[in-house]
Amino acid sequence: MRKFLCLVAVVVLVFVYLFPYTWMVLSAFRYPADTFAIPPKLFFEISFDGFRNVFRQSVFGLYLMNSLIITLFSVAITMLVATPAAYALVRISRGGTAFLLTVLIARMIPAIALVVPIYIIGNLTRQLDTYQIMIVVTVAFNLPFAIWMVRGFFLDLPANLVDAARIDGASEWQVLTQVAAPLARGGIFATSVFVFVGAWNEFLFALILTSGRTTTATVALLSFRTSQGIEWDTISAGAFMVSLPVIVFAFIMQRYLVEGLTMGAVK
Amino acid sequence: MADVQLKEIAKSFGTVEVIKGIDLEIGHGEFVVFVGPSGCGKSTLLRMIAGLEDISRGELRIDGRLCNDIAPRDRGIAMVFQSYALYPHMSVYDNVGFSLKLARVPREERDAKVRDAARILQMEHLLDRRPAQLSGGQRQRVAIGRAIVRHPKVFLFDEPLSNLDAALRVDMRMEIARLHQELGATMVYVTHDQVEAMTLADKIVVLDHGEVQQVGAPLELYHRPANLFVAGFIGSPKMNLLPVNVTGSRGRSIQIGSVDVMATPFDIGAAAAGAPKELVLGIRPHSLRVVAAGAAKIPAEVKLVEHLGNETVIKAQLASGAAVLAIVAGDAGLKPGEKVGLTFDRAEAHLFDAAGRRLLRSSETAGGRR
Amino acid sequence: MRFRPRPRRDSSAILFVVPAVFAALLVLIVPLAMSAYYSITGWKILQPATRNKIVWLDNYALVLTDPAFWSSIKVTLIYTVAGVALESLAGLALALLFRQNFVGRGVLRTLMILPMVITPAVVGMFWKLLYDPNYGLYNFALTSIGLPAVPWLSSTWALTSVIIMDVWESSPFFMLVLLAGLQTEDKEAVEAARIDGASSWQVVYYLTLPHLVPYLAIAAAFRAIWSLSEFDKVYMLTLGGPGDATTTMSLYAFKVGFVGFDIGKISAVSWIIAVLTLVVTAPLVAYLLRGRGAGSGGLRR
Numbered sequence: 001m002r003k004f005l006c007l008v009a010v011v012v013l014v015f016v017y018l019f020p021y022t023w024m025v026l027s028a029f030r031y032p033a034d035t036f037a038i039p040p041k042l043f044f045e046i047s048f049d050g051f052r053n054v055f056r057q058s059v060f061g062l063y064l065m066n067s068l069i070i071t072l073f074s075v076a077i078t079m080l081v082a083t084p085a086a087y088a089l090v091r092i093s094r095g096g097t098a099f100l101l102t103v104l105i106a107r108m109i110p111a112i113a114l115v116v117p118i119y120i121i122g123n124l125t126r127q128l129d130t131y132q133i134m135i136v137v138t139v140a141f142n143l144p145f146a147i148w149m150v151r152g153f154f155l156d157l158p159a160n161l162v163d164a165a166r167i168d169g170a171s172e173w174q175v176l177t178q179v180a181a182p183l184a185r186g187g188i189f190a191t192s193v194f195v196f197v198g199a200w201n202e203f204l205f206a207l208i209l210t211s212g213r214t215t216t217a218t219v220a221l222l223s224f225r226t227s228q229g230i231e232w233d234t235i236s237a238g239a240f241m242v243s244l245p246v247i248v249f250a251f252i253m254q255r256y257l258v259e260g261l262t263m264g265a266v267k
Numbered sequence: 268m269a270d271v272q273l274k275e276i277a278k279s280f281g282t283v284e285v286i287k288g289i290d291l292e293i294g295h296g297e298f299v300v301f302v303g304p305s306g307c308g309k310s311t312l313l314r315m316i317a318g319l320e321d322i323s324r325g326e327l328r329i330d331g332r333l334c335n336d337i338a339p340r341d342r343g344i345a346m347v348f349q350s351y352a353l354y355p356h357m358s359v360y361d362n363v364g365f366s367l368k369l370a371r372v373p374r375e376e377r378d379a380k381v382r383d384a385a386r387i388l389q390m391e392h393l394l395d396r397r398p399a400q401l402s403g404g405q406r407q408r409v410a411i412g413r414a415i416v417r418h419p420k421v422f423l424f425d426e427p428l429s430n431l432d433a434a435l436r437v438d439m440r441m442e443i444a445r446l447h448q449e450l451g452a453t454m455v456y457v458t459h460d461q462v463e464a465m466t467l468a469d470k471i472v473v474l475d476h477g478e479v480q481q482v483g484a485p486l487e488l489y490h491r492p493a494n495l496f497v498a499g500f501i502g503s504p505k506m507n508l509l510p511v512n513v514t515g516s517r518g519r520s521i522q523i524g525s526v527d528v529m530a531t532p533f534d535i536g537a538a539a540a541g542a543p544k545e546l547v548l549g550i551r552p553h554s555l556r557v558v559a560a561g562a563a564k565i566p567a568e569v570k571l572v573e574h575l576g577n578e579t580v581i582k583a584q585l586a587s588g589a590a591v592l593a594i595v596a597g598d599a600g601l602k603p604g605e606k607v608g609l610t611f612d613r614a615e616a617h618l619f620d621a622a623g624r625r626l627l628r629s630s631e632t633a634g635g636r637r
Numbered sequence: 638m639r640f641r642p643r644p645r646r647d648s649s650a651i652l653f654v655v656p657a658v659f660a661a662l663l664v665l666i667v668p669l670a671m672s673a674y675y676s677i678t679g680w681k682i683l684q685p686a687t688r689n690k691i692v693w694l695d696n697y698a699l700v701l702t703d704p705a706f707w708s709s710i711k712v713t714l715i716y717t718v719a720g721v722a723l724e725s726l727a728g729l730a731l732a733l734l735f736r737q738n739f740v741g742r743g744v745l746r747t748l749m750i751l752p753m754v755i756t757p758a759v760v761g762m763f764w765k766l767l768y769d770p771n772y773g774l775y776n777f778a779l780t781s782i783g784l785p786a787v788p789w790l791s792s793t794w795a796l797t798s799v800i801i802m803d804v805w806e807s808s809p810f811f812m813l814v815l816l817a818g819l820q821t822e823d824k825e826a827v828e829a830a831r832i833d834g835a836s837s838w839q840v841v842y843y844l845t846l847p848h849l850v851p852y853l854a855i856a857a858a859f860r861a862i863w864s865l866s867e868f869d870k871v872y873m874l875t876l877g878g879p880g881d882a883t884t885t886m887s888l889y890a891f892k893v894g895f896v897g898f899d900i901g902k903i904s905a906v907s908w909i910i911a912v913l914t915l916v917v918t919a920p921l922v923a924y925l926l927r928g929r930g931a932g933s934g935g936l937r938r
Contacts, residue, residue, distance in 0.1 A: 020763065140661065169340035182356045254747045
């Protein structure tokens with residue numbers, strides 16, 4: 001009985017807690033008039049006008065595609081760079097910690113402090129509004145976290161496995177590719193999900209470094225924000241589409257998500 | 268097969284020296300056991316031989332070749348770890364064959380070698396399994412198989428049986444002894460368990476605080492411990508140690524005695540002349556005999572009697588309050604509170620000086636001493 | 638058995654960090670060096686002639702005497718401190734609740750942490766809708782139960798509204814970290830306390846809370862680091878307004894650089910912000926790394 005009450009309490013709590021977001025999702029699928037009907041309508045007519053407007057008012061399809069391209073390339077490159085680096089940091093104790101410290105401190109410098117010179121570099125090299133600059137910046141900004149997290153998973157592996165592999169004749173690269181990385185693949189996968197979320201959610205750099213051609217969906221939301229009149233359905237539909245991938249990911253990756261979110265903090 | 272030579276081998280972490288200049292010769296086909304309490308440096312020393320730890324100073328030669336800066340894989344060694352260190356993502360077959368795969372041994376040859384190792388260890392039926400599906404003993408077999416398949420010149424074992432339960436430990440101990448006979452390979456084995464050391468070793472190296480305390484055959488260590496540390500470490504239960512005074516000396520003999528021990532002459536040869544005033548008398552529990560009170564060198568009161576069936580463990584208190592253990596065969600029929608006398612054969616008793624070194628009897632050569 | 642340096646010859650692994658170091662140089666060191674230089678120039682994009690005009694510390698003086706800059710520091714600190722404090726409390730309550738065993742805990746917990754994965758820009762976006770004075774859900778709800786509407790995004794309320802939004806987004810993070818902490822609680826000590834006659838609340842107060850303190854500190858440290866550079870949500874919700882009411886340090890820098898196109902000044906702002914952030918967060922990072930630096934096991938022994 002106590003458990004049942006507890007369950008009811010938690011279900012109610014979660015429902016209330018998520019209501020702000022749920023409200024937005026609902027708004028995306030109904031006519032604005034229904035959103036503010038008094039008394040609130042439990043059953044309403046489903047409308048896709050919002051989604052239609054999103055794609056009519058801007059090339060939102062392109063923006064979503066830009067987000068996807070930048071995100072996928074960033075995830076792949078970040079993991080390819082972070083995994084060996086994390087391995088090396090675990091294996092080379094001296095200086096490794098110092099490097100990690102530097103990397104983490106770098107991560108603490110607010111992005112805004114770097115964005116202007118990066119903008120200027122992009123301007124000088126004529127790389128503004130390209131996939132390349134967005135990918136390079138996204139990779140660099142997600143690297144410290146990815147290294148930190150993968151390192152945590154490597155630290156969980158028994159040290160003797162590496163000793164055994166080295167005695168079996170493996171070079172460091174072979175230890176990494178044939179023993180350490182396969183064993184930590186769950187963690188590496190989890191980390192890449194996090195990098196995915198981070199890259200997909202990125203806003204500031206895209207806001208400043210892109211203009212039209214490679215604008216990402218997060219930044220494209222701004223155009224709805226500033227549009228006059230309250231087009232609840234349109235705004236909500238756009239925001240819903242931007243947030244959908246990370247939410248889907250969150251559900252697929254439940255187990256890893258919890259592990260990863262707490263990892264950096266607790267491990 | 269190969270010999271291993273350690274010359275002035277030392278290791279330090281920063282300013283802390285954990286291995287302090289060790290000289291050791293390990294012969295062809297010899298089974299050498301490093302034994303000592305935890306933190307004595309035995310595992311570090313083994314890992315230095317393996318190449319998993321830097322050698323700060325000194326020379327390591329395997330088969331005559333200087334190995335200080337040779338990678339582990341090129342030293343011709345194989346190692347079995349306490350935690351087994353099996354690759355959890357590979358089958359038993361792949362675990363055993365991993366080193367051969369890395370060495371690019373052709374598939375057929377690799378297969379033959381893996382199956383050969385599996386046959387020797389009677390684990391052919393396990394080849395398709397994952398380590399997680401194996402019992403502790405089976406995992407240890409796989410770990411040994413992984414070592415065998417490389418046909419190493421030297422096998423290194425780092426406390427390989429510590430994670431097994433008592434019964435399995437006895438089985439695997441015999442298995443390792445059998446392997447040593449069958450393969451005739453040089454083996455270096457680290458353990459903190461003196462029973463393993465006594466039963467397996469051709470030669471035991473007792474280590475403490477990064478230094479060799481004594482090197483010798485198991486029985487030599489038992490009967491002629493070089494110092495207090497070895498005397499206390501080898502043999503179970505521990506040797507009884509009683510402080511005594513030198514009350515007189517005559518020729519090659521000294522007389523010792525204390526509140527606990529009645530005056531007893533000891534023949535310690537030439538050392539008698541300069542013998543220090545205070546010594547420690549060491550007698551193993553098995554060397555003490557219980558006799559009627561009054562008739563013996565050591566008067567005592569029985570405090571505790573443990574009947575083990577084949578033998579009886581007696582804890583007794585001496586005049587000074589010091590406690591000693593005596594083990595006598597069969598059922599001694601003693602009760603706590605009973606006054607008894609303890610006696611011992613002088614040939615089985617040892618004297619140690621203030622530095623802990625054992626005084627040699629005149630019958631001994633300088634052999635058992637380092 | 639820990640902290641065993643590897644033999645020198647195995648340092649080939651050090652090559653593995655080269656790409657990461659290269660990336661850090663490219664996107665961190667070079668920009669920082671450049672902005673260090675620009676910060677002593679009077680470069681304004683709209684006046685190309687000013688490009689290499691050295692003005693030394695004028696930009697710094699300009700920023701440090703700018704009331705808007707100090708206002709942004711104040712806003713950032715209030716936002717960070719209030720947010721972290723409220724999130725600690727909310728996260729603790731949530732963690733104690735989610736510690737209970739009930740059907741569907743996994744799914745409910747995942748639902749609960751959605752706020753922290755949802756794109757921050759989207760969060761800012763729909764909270765703007767929710768806060769809308771006339772059509773927003775909150776005022777709609779308040780007025781329908783007979784309460785007066787609240788001007789959520791007015792200069793008196795805007796910062797509070799921003800903090801509420803952040804608490805909503807980040808409390809689940811505290812919950813997660815604390816849940817992880819709860820998993821390491823010594824169950825036997827709790828049982829012993831119960832046998833000694835402690836009530837549930839006494840167990841929480843005397844055993845659970847002290848056990849959670851380090852976890853709480855870690856979560857707070859992480860959250861503080863992120864809060865100090867807050868941009869996305871606030872940009873979407875208020876653009877830093879009204880006036881400077883919700884202008885955080887990052888938004889201040891943004892306004893200086895991309896509204897005024899004053900490269901010299903924004904470079905100075907960048908450096909001031911970077912240094913300020915480091916001064917505040919370096920002790921936090923040192924705390925986070927304590928006990929982790931040497932590695933308690935794993936591949937490194």
